[in-house]
Amino acid sequence: MYANKRLVDPAAWLLALLFPTLLILADAHAAAEIERGINEYADTSQSHLKSPDDPPAVVRVSSSTADHAEFKELQGPFGSGPEVTKACLGCHNEAGHQFMKGIHWTWEYQHPVTGQTLGKKHLVNNFCTNARGNEGMCAQCHAGYGWKDDSFDFSDQGNIDCLVCHDATGSYYRTPNSQGNAACSVMFEGKQPIDWAKVAQSVALPDRSNCGTCHFYGGGGDGVKHGDMDSSLKHPDKALDVHMDAQGLNFSCTECHQGEGHQWSGSRYNMDAKDSEGTGKPGQRRQVATCESCHGDTPHPGNNLKAVKLNGHTDRVACQTCHIPTFARGGVATKTDWDWRTAGKLKDGEGFKLKEYTQGNGEHRATYKSIKGDFKYGENLKPSYAWFDGVMNYTTIDTKFDPQAGPVKINSFNGAYDDPASRIWPFKQMHTTQPYDKGNNTLVYMHLWGDDPDSFWGNYDFGRAIKVGMERNGKPYSGEHGFIDTVSYWPITHMVAPKEQALACAECHAKEGRLSELNGFYMPGRDGFGWLDILGYMAVIGALLVALGHGMVRIVMCKKRVTEHCKDGE
Amino acid sequence: MAKREKHAVTIYTRYERFWHWTQALLIFLLAFTGFGLHGTHHLLPFSKAVMLHTFAAIALILLWIFTTFWNFTTGNWRQFLPNTKGLFAVIRYYAWGILFGEDHPHKKTLRRKQNALQGLAYLTFMVLIGPALWLTGIIYLLYDLWNEIPGAANGLFVVAFLHTAAAFLMVTFVIIHIYMTTTGKTPLHYIKTMISGVERVELTEVERAYLAEEHPERLKE
Numbered sequence: 048m049y050a051n052k053r054l055v056d057p058a059a060w061l062l063a064l065l066f067p068t069l070l071i072l073a074d075a076h077a078a079a080e081i082e083r084g085i086n087e088y089a090d091t092s093q094s095h096l097k098s099p100d101d102p103p104a105v106v107r108v109s110s111s112t113a114d115h116a117e118f119k120e121l122q123g124p125f126g127s128g129p130e131v132t133k134a135c136l137g138c139h140n141e142a143g144h145q146f147m148k149g150i151h152w153t154w155e156y157q158h159p160v161t162g163q164t165l166g167k168k169h170l171v172n173n174f175c176t177n178a179r180g181n182e183g184m185c186a187q188c189h190a191g192y193g194w195k196d197d198s199f200d201f202s203d204q205g206n207i208d209c210l211v212c213h214d215a216t217g218s219y220y221r222t223p224n225s226q227g228n229a230a231c232s233v234m235f236e237g238k239q240p241i242d243w244a245k246v247a248q249s250v251a252l253p254d255r256s257n258c259g260t261c262h263f264y265g266g267g268g269d270g271v272k273h274g275d276m277d278s279s280l281k282h283p284d285k286a287l288d289v290h291m292d293a294q295g296l297n298f299s300c301t302e303c304h305q306g307e308g309h310q311w312s313g314s315r316y317n318m319d320a321k322d323s324e325g326t327g328k329p330g331q332r333r334q335v336a337t338c339e340s341c342h343g344d345t346p347h348p349g350n351n352l353k354a355v356k357l358n359g360h361t362d363r364v365a366c367q368t369c370h371i372p373t374f375a376r377g378g379v380a381t382k383t384d385w386d387w388r389t390a391g392k393l394k395d396g397e398g399f400k401l402k403e404y405t406q407g408n409g410e411h412r413a414t415y416k417s418i419k420g421d422f423k424y425g426e427n428l429k430p431s432y433a434w435f436d437g438v439m440n441y442t443t444i445d446t447k448f449d450p451q452a453g454p455v456k457i458n459s460f461n462g463a464y465d466d467p468a469s470r471i472w473p474f475k476q477m478h479t480t481q482p483y484d485k486g487n488n489t490l491v492y493m494h495l496w497g498d499d500p501d502s503f504w505g506n507y508d509f510g511r512a513i514k515v516g517m518e519r520n521g522k523p524y525s526g527e528h529g530f531i532d533t534v535s536y537w538p539i540t541h542m543v544a545p546k547e548q549a550l551a552c553a554e555c556h557a558k559e560g561r562l563s564e565l566n567g568f569y570m571p572g573r574d575g576f577g578w579l580d581i582l583g584y585m586a587v588i589g590a591l592l593v594a595l596g597h598g599m600v601r602i603v604m605c606k607k608r609v610t611e612h613c614k615d616g617e
Numbered sequence: 618m619a620k621r622e623k624h625a626v627t628i629y630t631r632y633e634r635f636w637h638w639t640q641a642l643l644i645f646l647l648a649f650t651g652f653g654l655h656g657t658h659h660l661l662p663f664s665k666a667v668m669l670h671t672f673a674a675i676a677l678i679l680l681w682i683f684t685t686f687w688n689f690t691t692g693n694w695r696q697f698l699p700n701t702k703g704l705f706a707v708i709r710y711y712a713w714g715i716l717f718g719e720d721h722p723h724k725k726t727l728r729r730k731q732n733a734l735q736g737l738a739y740l741t742f743m744v745l746i747g748p749a750l751w752l753t754g755i756i757y758l759l760y761d762l763w764n765e766i767p768g769a770a771n772g773l774f775v776v777a778f779l780h781t782a783a784a785f786l787m788v789t790f791v792i793i794h795i796y797m798t799t800t801g802k803t804p805l806h807y808i809k810t811m812i813s814g815v816e817r818v819e820l821t822e823v824e825r826a827y828l829a830e831e832h833p834e835r836l837k838e
């Protein structure tokens with residue numbers, strides 16, 4: 048919950064506690080003004096909630112053969128999440144073992160090609176930089192209970208949170224696993240207690256709002272990270288996403304992110320950038336999230352020239368490139384630029400935020416937060432494009448880089464026009480200026496969250512937060528930090544537009560088209576031939592001039608009655 | 618030499634005229650759409666340009682196949698045999714003589730409708746520019762069949778380069794060609810001839826007798 052005690056009338060504040068609508072209004076009222084406190088994630092557990100007028104989730108297979116409400120194991124009473132988990136695992140006795148192998152639990156991924164150890168447990172990104180060491184806050188999006196420090200037991204299946212994915216009531220929520228600084232505590236006040244038995248009895252397959260609880264809010268807020276995933280996908284219309292269209296196909300996430308045994312396809316760490324297997328026959332592979340796995344590699348129907356031409360592109364151009372003309376289209380903005388350097392400004396000794404960006408759906412977004420610095424947002428953004436082979440390389444906490452060599456690429460990838468395994472993909476580019484270890488030329492872990500004097504979200508002291516963040520996680524730190532420019536690349540693959548909105552040819556086949564930055568290969572309409580073109584135009588103009596000159600002399604000679612060419616009639 | 622007399626005769630048969638004007642239309646369309654997708658002008662969207670270019674190209678290739686067949690079965694191909702006799706006189710005529718009302722050094726006959734320069738130009742058109750365009754054009758069109766060969770991207774560059782080079786030559790040819798049509802007795806004389814097919818040419822007695830006997834409809838007066 049957030050609203051401002053000083054700016055908003057106290058009566059409205061009380062009412063707002065009771066009526067979320069009023070709360071939003073009060074928030075809008077306070078917008079563009081300064082807001083005290085560093086409350087940040089207050090909305091994430093709210094706006095994903097279902098409302099009574101939501102269309103029912105599409106049932107993919109047949110209706111379930113079991114009604115959980117009737118199981119005596121689920122009658123309760125339950126006092127906590129782990130108690131419910133125990134009841135779940137009592138019947139689903141393999142579910143825990145399955146789930147604990149997956150990335151939603153381990154937050155760790157061993158890349159089969161690069162050998163890098165990835166996952167939220169290790170990586171540094173260019174948003175809030177590191178979950179590592181800040182699990183008390185960040186592990187709200189870990190599908191488990193109670194991960195706040197290294198003592199968390201990853202081998203105890205009793206700690207799994209089944210409900211965050213399987214809750215169908217919309218009344219389930221999570222709060223941070225540990226106390227933050229005093230200034231942050233206001234964030235999670237005033238929530239209705241969870242009716243555990245009711246939630247446990249209504250479990251269902253996950254729908255978009257389940258996955259969206261975390262995946263729509265990556266990077267610390269609605270739509271912040273990806274740009275093609277935000278809360279607008281809870282009830283999208285067809286224009287926003289043809290597959291998730293709430294009145295139409297109404298796909299859940301798992302319709303494409305097929306999975307078995309609690310493992311899902313389609314991780315961004317290792318993507319299938321060019322799926323040449325296409326659709327499978329019944330009984331064949333299912334564990335792929337590619338467009339081709341349903342649409343095949345000749346997806347444009349018909350035996351006409353247009354279809355042939357379009358299908359001729361699929362080996363080199365990802366479907367997403369043409370079919371997602373812009374992202375962040377749903378009225379929710381995405382962050383494009385972040386400057387950590389300005390973090391830590393205070394008003395009357397207190398942190399604050401400035402909400403100076405109003406996004407498509409009318410909500411106001413913070414352009415400055417004391418705890419994070421300055422941001423820029425974008426909506427309806429054109430992606431940037433690059434050859435991509437699906438393999439992501441990361442600048443990890445251990446990677447040394449050259450600070451003079453331009454922005455540090457948080458993630459990078461291979462791919463080229465002459466690499467048959469890669470295709471042209473759309474990306475969101477995120478630019479950030481963030482702290483780094485000036486002595487060792489590495490990224491840093493910051494100690495952001497905690498109810499202690501070292502945490503940045505409280506003391507606003509970079510030097511201290513970095514020193515403690517590095518020490519506690521056993522990473523060498525030179526003792527001196529600076530700020531460095533970084534970029535990260537987010538493959539765009541959601542918000543597939545209706546086919547009428549797919550890119551026209553000339554969006555790319557033009558001199559200043561969307562692919563003008565890609566080079567090394569010839570593309571009709573985009574590329575010319577330099578001197579040949581000059582020579583060619585000269586020949587054409589020359590021929591015209593000769594004809595013109597010769598013709599004029601002939602006309603003159605005819606007018607002077609030397610010749611008779613100009614007279615018509617035989 | 619046999620005695621010659623001028624007669625109005627159908628010198629371009631119906632097929633020849635059909636061929637000529639269809640080819641003219643298609644080449645105009647191909648040049649317009651081709652340079653549209655090359656980026657020279659933006660008078661039509663890229664997708665339309667590709668569609669029209671491809672269909673017109675297929676039509677032109679069909680026309681050329683028929684015409685090649687026609688040229689050989691009718692013996693018309695002999696009209697295009699290179700013949701440098703009188704070439705210099707023709708060049709001199711266009712550069713100079715025409716400006717002073719001299720007569721054209723070439724006398725059109727049934728056996729030789731074209732002068733030496735014309736013959737050479739049409740030969741270039743038929744064995745060089747034309748084939749260069751359809752050859753590279755077909756390879757270009759079928760890119761998706763060979764794009765997996767290593768180095769295909771560079772191959773495409775070469776193909777597109779040659780195709781564009783030939784297209785420039787074609788447009789240059791067409792401009793000069795159209796201008797030359799105005800050099801007849803009157804500016805529109807040759808155009809009219811290519812429409813009606815009829816031209817006054819000198820016939821030998823034998824030719825006249827042959828036409829009168831076998832093709833009376835070709836002999837207009």
Ligand code: HEM
Pocket residue numbers: 571572644647648649650651652654655656666667668670671674675677678750751753754755757758759777780781784785787788
């Ligand atoms: C005769 C058969 C022809 C064929 C099969 C053919 C085929 C093609 C193809 C496949 C393209 C590539 C664009 C696309 O994907 O559609 C193209 C481009 C082009 N064509 Fe043709 N064409 C032919 C004749 C002509 C003629 C007669 C002209 C002009 C007088 C012409 C001028 C051009 C130009 C300027 C381009 C653009 C080249 C570039 O920018 O890469 N073409 N043609």
